Structure formats: C-alpha cells, structure tokens
Amino acid sequence: MSLVNFTTREITCKIVYYGPGRSGKTTNLHYIYGRVPETRRGRMVSLATQTDRTLFFDFLPIDLGQISGFSTRFQLYTVPGQVYYNATRRLVLQGADGVVFVGDSQARQLDENVESLQNLQSNLLEHGVDVRTMPLVMQYNKQDLPRELILTQEDLDDALNFRGVPSFAADALHGRGVFETLKSISELVLKRLAAGTPTT
C-alpha cells in the first residue's frame, strides 16, 4: 500500500494495534470511535465472539479530510490476540504503515507480552519487513489496575521496549493514553513522508 499517492492526492495510513489477547486493542479502537465525529468515521467492523474476543479483526476507518491538499485517511486495525489466530494476524499486518503494540501491564501477563512481541517480529519478517524499520509505539494498558497487580511503565520499558520507541501508560477503557498513542504513531508514520521517497 502506498502511503502517499501524489497522483490521486491521497494519504492513507494503515495502523495495526498488536498485542496479546485481552490486552485492550479493541478497547482502544472503541474509545477512538467514540471520539470521532460521525461524519469523519466509517463503520467500525468488529467480528467478535460472544465473549467479546476478537475473532477476525477490527477495522476503523477515519477520514481526516483535506490536509495540505491531500485527502487523508487513517485505517485502524486490531489483530486477534489469541495465539491460534496467527494466520489472521499475519494477514492483517500486511501493508501496515505503523504498529501500536498494546501490552498488558499486569505482572502475570508479562510472558504473554514478550511472546506476542516476538510473534510480531516474526510475522513482520514473513512479510520481509524488519521490525526495526517499522514505525512502532508501545502502549502499556490497564494502568488503572491496583498497583500491586501491575508493572510500572519503567519496568515494562525495561522488559519490552528494547528499541526505545515512544511508550505510553494507558487506561484504554477510560481513554487515558489512547489519543496520545495514536498521535505518536501517526507522527512516526507521517514523518516517513519526508524521509522516504513517495510513490506515485
């Protein structure tokens, strides 16, 4: 997918929310959905099980309108976190311009976070993408839980954030850190406009 199309004057950013099961990826999208004016957002596609587990993926298109003469659209995706849906995750990752890794701040979920991060890396490699070249932002969700249950942002950075990418403590249910995360990944992705060679 081309990020900037000078011929049709379009900018399309595909951002994928990645992370272990139940870390709060879909919650992020729901929160954003609730804050985007109706005229700006498309229908949010969500294929979930009865227990609200994402079965396939969530999709939220946002139309930011004309920016600097470019019709700008964001497409937000989430992947199913459960281990056995790896083929879907890989599929959703295809053509991603940026990834938000939504980690679960609970201490007992640390291994799942690590595993999911490794899974992200290998799935990107399958697409021939080095994770080090992909715009990436870490979000440590569920920071509203009691302190004794969760790791701090610093701890999580130490454990997960090897690349030192931007990271955010979040409480997606109440919206804390959600837009900060989105803003950060958008900036990283859009900065590629200046650095990379735009395709036509």
Add this chain to the structure above:
Amino acid sequence: MTSTLNPRFTFDTFVVGAANRLAVTAGRTVAENPGSAYNPLFIYSGSGLGKTHVLMAIGHAAKVIASQLNIEYLTLDEYVEAFHAAIAAGQGDAFRRRFQNVDVLLVDDVQFLTNRKEMQTELLRLTEALQQSGHQIVLASDRPPAEIADLDERLISRFSGGLVVDMGIPDYETRVAILRRKSEERGSKFQPGVLEVVAKVEYPNVRELMGALNRLIAFQAVNDSPINAEAAGKVLGIPSAAGASAAGSPAAAPPAVASPDEFSQFLTDVTFTVGKAVEAWRARVTEAVMRWEGEGYRTGRLEKLLDQETPSAVDEVIASYVQDVERLKALEAEVAELDPQAAGEKVFRDPDHMEAAEAAAAKVRDGAAPPPAPSAAFPLDTFVAGPSNEVALNGARDCIAKPGKKFNPLVIVGRSGLGKTHLLNAIGLELAKKKNAIVACLSTQQFVDELIAAIDGNRVDWWRARYRRATALLLDDIQLLAGKERTQEELFNLFNQLVDADRQLIFTAPAHPNRLEGLEERIVSRLEGGLVTEIAEPDKELRRGMLERLLTHQHIALEPALVDYLADRPIDSVRSLTGVVQRVVEAAAAQDAPVTAGLARDVLEGAPPPSPRRTAGLRTSGIVVSSAGGVRSREKMVWDWPFAADRVIEDLR
C-alpha cells in the same frame, strides 16, 4: 530564484500595525526605489513576527514595479551552502558574479553569521559590490546587527549605515485584524467575539497566534456547528471570566461523555505533521536548485516545481534533471577535447534543452576533422636502406616499435632529395596502423598556414585541440619555422604537452637543429634532446638498391653492366638517381632501343662534353641552372626532373 518567493507573502496580505509600520514603510520605499533609498535595509524582530513576510513582500513589490529586475531571496544558510557548493565545484568566481548581478538581494536569518568569519568577509564584499553598483540589499535577522555575536565591526557599520528597523509584537487591534484576515483567507467564519477572545491572549509571536486559530478552525470543522466565544476560550485553554473549571486535568477526568476535543487536537497535530512532511519536497527542490545554480546550470525545470502547490513525482523530476546535467557534463568534456572554445557555450549548461546540447556536440564532432595524415605514397617497404641511411632507419624503426618511449623527438636531417620525407611518411603510416592512433603528418608550411587560418577564423583553441589529440606529430622541413614566432610558440607548447603524454614527435630538417637559423633556442634545445640522425648522400649500395627497384619498376632487365654503370655515376641524391634513370629510359623509348649500359653512357655522356657536375644547393624545384650562367645544352638545362608523382606531392606542399 525569484520563484522561491512565497506568492502569499505580499504587502497586501501583511497586516500593518503600530509595531511594524516603520518596517513596512521602509520596505515599500526600497521596493519602489531599489538601491537608492535605504541601502542596506536591515529588519530585525523576534521569531514569527513577519520578517520573512516583509522581505518577500519587498521582492514581490519590486518585481511588480519593474519586472525586469533580478531579485533573489535566500536564507543565510542557503547562501552559505550555495557558496560552498560553488567553491567545491571550482565556480567561486561565477558564484560571486551571479550575486553581484542581482538587483535586489534579500537575505534572511542573517543572525547565523555568528562564528562564520569567512562568510562575513564574503557578505561584506558582496554588500560593498552591490552598494557600489547601486543594487539593493535587504537583510533580516532576529536581533540588531550589534547584537549578532562575533560579527565583524565593518559589517556592523555597513549594516547600520543604511536603515535598521525593528518589528515588535502586534498589539491587540493588530492581532484581531490578523485573525480576521487569516480566517477569511481560510474560508472560516466565526461567531462575533470568538476572534477577539483569541486576540486577548498576548502570544509572543504571530505563528503561535496562527496555531490558536488553526485549532479553532479544526474544532469548528469537526463540530459542524459554529463555535462560540466561551467554547473558543475552552478549546484554547483560556480561562474565561465566567470561570472555566472544566479545563482541569483532562487526562484524569473520566470522559464519560464524548469529548470531541481529543480528536480535534489530534487532527490539528496530524495536520501540522502532514503539512511539514508534504512540504519537505520544497526543501529538496530548493536544495537542488541552489546546488546546480551554484555550479552554473539553468534550473528552470526545478523552479517550475516550486510554482505548483503539490507537484507529482518531485524526486523523479530531480533525478531526471540530475541525469541530464550528468549528460551535459559528459558532452562538455567531450567537446572540450575537440574544441575548448565551444565547450564554454551556454548550451552545455541548460538541461532544459538537451537536444540543443546534443546537436551542438554533434556539430563540434563533425567539425573535428583529424589532423593531416601521412601520405600513402611513401610506404616503408619501398624505402631502400643502405649504410648512408641505416642509423636513421633504425631510429625510425625504434620509434615505430616504441612510440614516444625511446627517441622523442626523432630529428632526421639531411640534404634535400635524400628520402627524409619518404622516411617521415613511412614512419607515420606505420604508427597509424596502431590501435586508436591519430597521426598528424604534414609539412611545416601547412602547419603554419593552418595556424594562420585558425587565428583568422578565431578558432585557435579548436586548432590546438586538434593536434593535442594526436598520438604522433610528424613535421617535415622544420626549418620553415624560421621567423614564425607565433607558430614556434604554439609548437613549443604542443611539443611539451605531447612529450609529457609520451606521444611520438618526428621532424625533418636540412641540417642539424643548432645550425638552423631563425629557430628559438628553446625549440632547438628540445629538438636536440631526442635523437638527431643524419641521412648522408646515397652510398653505392643504396644506389644499387635504388636502381634495381627503379629498373624493375619500369620492367627493365637488370643488366649488371647497366646497374654498375649507373651506380658508379656521381649522384648525390636519391632524387637525382631517379631522374637519371628516367632520362635513360625515355631516351631508349625514343630510340626504340633496349636500355643498356652503352645507351645510358650515350645519353648521359653523349657527344657533347660531359656537363660539369652540378653544385649542391642551387637546385630549385628539380631544375638546375648551370653555374656558368648560360644554357649550354638541353641536357644541362634540365637534367633531373623528378617523378611526376613526387613533383605533384611537392607542389601540393
């Protein structure tokens, strides 16, 4: 470069208030009378207060009044970069000339002169040059000249010698006016009182004021309903008189109800980032323009990009431009080899007219005739060897085997008619057989005549280049250079260049170089520096060889008595020998008798007493006049006509 002037930055779009009125008035005056009102004009203000706007507005206004004016706007950094690029490309003088020819030069961000001594000197020189030639220079900085750290005193006084004006923070009324005008430009309408709320905040510069307006525009756009003054205050975090407790800590507040604020803030941020990213192409184009202009190339194609809002395929255009420049460089280098004068033509600096450059190069290629080649009439295998020319022939063979390496130059000396020209051309023919050889072989007279024609046609460079390309230069009768100072000068330079490049040089002369008159010492010493070899009068063995070849050539039986008789004749040159044989053959044909020794004796000695032996040096064009002054017999009058072919060649020379 005028295209880098932002078309939106004119005086018409600039909101004038008390804080900037003086600067604008001065700017307008300068635009109306460049070079005569305030020169230089120095404008300073804090960041974001409109320096760049005024600077560009001066450019636009001056252009409107006099469209032929050459106006350039650039930041100091761009100037520095262009200067460095020009220096690196060896175009420093061209760069200086270019800026000295600018009618109105607008330089932004002069504060960056700090710690740049060499640029300060350069700018001082430029300012002086512009002032002297009545050209205008306008400078902008974020501080007055005296406060620019480490600035040369001369520059401070030079800048202060014109007019130094500052621009302050706009007052409330100006801020309202600015907000109104900007929102109008963007097609946004606000409820009464909204902009006034914004204007009440004393933002330190107009840029931040614009940021606030942008947020309002974005907010109103997502709400699809007009924003009121109170909401505007909240959006911008301005505590209103009514007391806005809502603006507490937004992150901590549970946003139970959808707050569009987060999204609009996000939208503003994204707009800013996209704007910056998309505009990055402008920086790339400008950079390319500066670079290539500094190197002296026309950049029209790139400048056209800057006129467009969002051109497609910017990088492709730059890449194709660079490719064309590279091709131009290659063409120019090729042409410089053939005709240095033509290489300087503008056509090789304009990538927008590649066909013209290709055509010009093709024209030069066509016109680059190779230098005169050796004559095919003198092959080496017809050159008869004997003890009298053995050394010369061996020298020639060495030169053929290792051109430029062993004997350079080779000077073949000897009287006329001994075969110097033959040997010279024979060497030339052999050298020409080598790969990529360009052998120039000609008489010195032709060399002189060509130079005169080149001077006449103003094509000396072309003439020089033609010989500089030669892999070997062979000049016959070098003594004819006597008194031709310019040709000697040219030959001297050519000689040095060719020898340095290991190209073979061979000359012929009637006598040893140091006995030739009228030749400069530096030429003589160079001729003597190689091998000077002499061809002596033909010895008996050589005469025999020659006779055998001549008689065989005429299909005459080689009767030993005939060969012995003719070989014993007192003959002092190959050419004489040829004449003798010719006479005998013709007499035999007239008498319808076979060529024998007896016949030869009759013809050459005959009834009349034997002619006195001709004295050397009186021969002219093959006709020898008796030293006694009178024509005693037919035989004495013309007795050694050379071959017709020889004469023709000699005539041609």
